[in-house]
Amino acid sequence: MRLVASCRIAVGAAAVVALLVGCTSKPESPRSVGADAAPASTTSSSGQSATPPAQPATSSARPTTPSVNPAAVRPTVAATVATGLKTPWGLAFLPDGSALVSERDTGQIKRIPPGGGVSAIGTVPGVKHGGEGGLLGLAVASTFAQDRWLYAYLTADDGNRVVRMKVAGDFRLGAPQPLLTGIPAGPIHNGGRLAFGPDGLLYVTTGDGSSRSRSQDKQSLAGKILRVTPDGKPAPGNPAGSPVWTYGHRNVQGVAWDSQGRMWADEFGQETWDELNLIKPGANYGWPIAEGKAGKAGLADPVVQWRPSEASPSGIAIAAGSVWVAALRGARLWQVPLTADGVGTPKQWFVGEFGRLRTVAAAPDGSLWLVTSNTDGRGSPRGGDDRIVRIVLSGG
Numbered sequence: 001m002r003l004v005a006s007c008r009i010a011v012g013a014a015a016v017v018a019l020l021v022g023c024t025s026k027p028e029s030p031r032s033v034g035a036d037a038a039p040a041s042t043t044s045s046s047g048q049s050a051t052p053p054a055q056p057a058t059s060s061a062r063p064t065t066p067s068v069n070p071a072a073v074r075p076t077v078a079a080t081v082a083t084g085l086k087t088p089w090g091l092a093f094l095p096d097g098s099a100l101v102s103e104r105d106t107g108q109i110k111r112i113p114p115g116g117g118v119s120a121i122g123t124v125p126g127v128k129h130g131g132e133g134g135l136l137g138l139a140v141a142s143t144f145a146q147d148r149w150l151y152a153y154l155t156a157d158d159g160n161r162v163v164r165m166k167v168a169g170d171f172r173l174g175a176p177q178p179l180l181t182g183i184p185a186g187p188i189h190n191g192g193r194l195a196f197g198p199d200g201l202l203y204v205t206t207g208d209g210s211s212r213s214r215s216q217d218k219q220s221l222a223g224k225i226l227r228v229t230p231d232g233k234p235a236p237g238n239p240a241g242s243p244v245w246t247y248g249h250r251n252v253q254g255v256a257w258d259s260q261g262r263m264w265a266d267e268f269g270q271e272t273w274d275e276l277n278l279i280k281p282g283a284n285y286g287w288p289i290a291e292g293k294a295g296k297a298g299l300a301d302p303v304v305q306w307r308p309s310e311a312s313p314s315g316i317a318i319a320a321g322s323v324w325v326a327a328l329r330g331a332r333l334w335q336v337p338l339t340a341d342g343v344g345t346p347k348q349w350f351v352g353e354f355g356r357l358r359t360v361a362a363a364p365d366g367s368l369w370l371v372t373s374n375t376d377g378r379g380s381p382r383g384g385d386d387r388i389v390r391i392v393l394s395g396g
Contacts (some may be wrong), residue, residue: 026388047223068396070321070337075349075368078392082118083384085110087376089154089192090138091315091361091369091388094167095145095226099363101371101388102152104134109150111171112388122173124165133160136192139202141230143332149230151202152176153192159185162194162204162232179232180243184222186210189251189268192338193315198261201235202228204243205265223249225265225279239282244251248284248299250291254316255279256323256362258338264303264323266313274311275302276336303343304336310348315359317368320393326357328378330364333357333370333391354389355379364395367392 082101082301090102097114100121107127108120127135133155140150149164150173160183166174183191189207191387197203207213208223215223218240227235227245234243250266263279273292277285277300285297293301306313312329323343337344350370358373368391374381 009293016061068321070335070339070396071344071347073320073322073335073393073396074395075333075335075391078367078390079385080116080384081116081369081390082110082112084118085371085375085386085388087134087373088371088386088388089134089136089176089358089373090194090370092140092150093361093364094140098171099369100138100140100150100167102135102138104376105129107154109135109138109152109173121167121171122165123262124152124154124163124173126176127154128157129155131187133190135186135192137194137205139194139196141196141200141202143230150271151179151194151223153194153204154353155185155190159183160206160209162188162202162228164230180204180221180226180228182221184209184211184214184220188317191249191252193252193254195255197227197263198257200230202232203245203255203263204228205249205252207254208249208287212250215250215287216245216284216289218242218247223247223251225249225252225255227281235284237281245281246279246283246285246288248286250287253314254325254360256316256318258318258323264316264318266316266325268312269305271308272300273305274308274313275306276304276313276316276323277302304346306330306334306346314357314373315361315371317360317362319362319366319368320396324360324362326360326370328356328358328373331355331357333360354387355382355385363390 071072072086086106088101092100099112101110107124111121137153150167151164162180163176163178165176183206186209191206193205195203204226206224212326214220224244226243226248228243245354252265255265265279266276269291283300292305310330312325314327314328315326317324323336333349335347354372355374356379359371361369365378370389372386374385
């Protein structure tokens with residue numbers, strides 16, 4: 001391990017459609033080949049409640065009751081804001097009203113201005129694409145207007161790393177500055193999601209890089225959620241004084257925080273269960289000792305679990321009193337309502353309508369942006385793919 005020191009979106013008029021609620025290789029083995037595999041179904045069932053996941057774990061936490069009834073919220077398509085993207089992965093909103101999206105395989109970062117359209121702002125040097133590696137997550141801090149730093153997670157020749165780059169006023173992309181290196185990489189299970197938490201610190205998700213034992217090894221940065229300062233140093237208050245926040249993960253793909261500041265994360269299982277977890281510092285989430293709800297002492301059980309064919313969860317967002325989960329193989333958007341007792345019955349939306357979903361992000365105006373992943377080598381591209389679709393939330 002080596003450490004290197006180193007929103008408000010104004011959606012264009014054409015995109016504002018409704019009053020928004022909440023504002024709140026084909027490598028992989030059976031399910032070693034499968035968490036990020038092709039969709040199992042293309043039958044549309046938008047708006048229908050899903051069969052509750054078998055044996056779902058429940059949360060002992062008691063979220064604040066949302067000001068809306070999340071079970072009554074309905075997502076509807078408002079607009080397509082971008083088309084023609086190549087393996088899009090990460091998405092970050094800027095205070096000027098634009099959004100940035102990363103392309104895994106090309107290493108490019110593209111900008112979507114408030115009025116629409118897509119243009120490249122630069123190619124990140126040193127990106128090594130292969131399998132599930134490449135240019136992955138993006139993040140900006142609340143200080144972007146002052147410091148202009150854009151954070152990115154990428155695969156390089158010597159493994160995965162986190163870098164930051166200046167974005168000039170004319171949106172030219174500056175040279176990358178390494179912040180956190182030495183994250184093991186592999187043809188699969190590279191993690192890659194970045195997000196700034198309510199504490200102003202940067203959270204980084206990593207996969208086991210195809211080596212299971214790394215997830216339980218606290219000296220390895222693989223199979224973990226990491227928590228670092230904006231300069232890439234271990235954050236004060238981390239359980240072991242290292243970047244490691246939690247361990248025992250197989251391949252965390254999404255993180256988000258609810259109105260109480262609690263952290264939620266989803267990850268690929270192997271052959272049996274995919275997971276949505278409530279994240280507690282220092283906790284062991286079980287991989288490879290357990291997959292899904294195991295009820296074993298010392299291991300944190302998931303709050304919700306899904307069969308891989310229904311999920312293979314990627315990015316997540318929290319809006320209108322629910323956790324929203326983008327599913328790759330499941331080719332649908334999952335809604336997990338937050339209730340006073342934990343979580344309600346998950347619902348599925350847009351089943352098969354857009355194909356594989358890589359990312360869902362909560363825009364500062366309360367809408368959701370869905371990023372498809374049909375050009376990643378495991379999907380079936382349609383005309384205009386890959387695309388970003390804007391979803392408004394109504395009802396409740």
